[in-house]
Amino acid sequence: MxxxxxxxxxxxxxxxxxxxxxxxxxxxxxxxxxxxxxxxxxxxxxxxxxxxxxxxxxxxxxxxxxxxxNSTGRYTPAVHDVVIGTVASRFGDLENAYYRVLLPSSTAPQGILAASAFANAASRKTRPNLLPGTVVYARVAAMSLALGEPELECFDERTGKEAGFGELKGGMVADISVGLARRLLLLSSAAAAKANSGRLSVVDVLGQTLAFEIAVGRNGRIWVNSDSCATTVAVIRAIQETEFMTYHDMQDHVAKIVKNLQRSQK
Structure with a gap:
């Protein structure tokens, strides 16, 4: 953490x-x-x-x-960071296939993801076949000195299991500042919330009344998925619009967005 x-x-x-x-x-x-x-x-x-x-x-x-x-500027990849990227192309042979993954707003505009760098991808038959445009949640495993690009992996380095990494199916991807992404990741655990005087992140406040899935990329991107487009858009709006609000103003704004969403769904 x-x-x-x-x-x-x-x-x-x-x-x-x-x-x-x-x-x-x-x-x-x-x-x-x-x-x-x-x-x-x-x-x-x-x-x-x-x-x-x-x-x-x-x-x-x-x-x-x-x-x-810092909150401004482009994201600079660092080892162990989690990022959200988009598959651009595939290259290599059947045994050693790789994907080029676009990382918008980054000092390294693309990363390299091996087809074998997924959980349970020991053999070619169990490796995913990702098409251009596929959104992936990955971890920066290393920085390639030869290519100047981050090398990505889609599994938990401690357990070797998927742990939420890999293809992000459905949902919507949106941009946020790199500073907001950092803060959301810092507050993504109970220990971090306790250190922050018990204050929850906007994601946790939204989760008290709405059901949704979310992935936060350190490169200033979020992926949100829910059972309706309206809920997904509401969650993204709340996250983007409350970045510079005080804690209490954020709670009030989230309550307003949720109330309008519930009214529209009746």
């Missing part, structure tokens, strides 16, 4: 003890966008924004990715 440490300016020193969990005995540190390593052990931000640490753990190692995030 990603954790926001605080706001930094270019040149501010980043103390490692502020971003590494205290329980981590032998941490692995990975630098993401907006950071610079000056040997031997100095790390500096090179742009203003929110200093963010994302920690992933396995039974043997714990890796903390440090990056500087």
């Amino acid at each position: 990603a954790t926001q440490i605080g706001v930094v300016l270019p040149g501010d020193p980043i103390p490692l003890d502020s971003v590494i969990p205290p329980s981590t005995s032998e941490p692995v540190i990975q630098l993401g966008p907006g950071t610079l390593h000056i040997p031997p052990s100095t790390i500096l931000p090179v742009r203003a924004g929110a200093l963010t640490a994302s920690t992933t753990s396995t039974p043997t190692t714990s890796t903390t990715t440090i990056y500087v995030d």
Whole structure:
């Protein structure tokens, strides 16, 4: 889970003890966008924004990715980020097939997704056959130094299972700011909500009265699916329109949108 440490300016020193969990005995540190390593052990931000640490753990190692995030500008891919993209084309042979996935509003406009990089895709017969225009929910597994493009995977790296990754069928895709995407992902767990004084995200507030599915991409895209187009559009509107509202104004605006939706469906 990603954790926001605080706001930094270019040149501010980043103390490692502020971003590494205290329980981590032998941490692995990975630098993401907006950071610079000056040997031997100095790390500096090179742009203003929110200093963010994302920690992933396995039974043997714990890796903390440090990056500087802000609400404006284009998305810069970083390892472990979840993204929503659109399949543009397929290339390669039958045994080693790959997809080019478009990542709008990104400094890397497309990524590479192997046909084998899905859960239960060990053999060619079980691999998905994605057509151009297919929307996928993926994770940035690595950055290709040769191609300068992110390498994507559609499974949970800890369990090897699908865990919501893969083709997103039906629904609608909409754009939001990269800052809003970051905040929605930060508040997507009970622990994060508790750290935010118990305040729920707009998605959780909507979920109290409406039934829908949602996927949030770190690249500033959301996918929403429900049993009606009207509900899907209402959810997208609520998320987009409440970005800069106070918490109480957001609750009031969501209640108004839900009330109008329910009235129109009678």
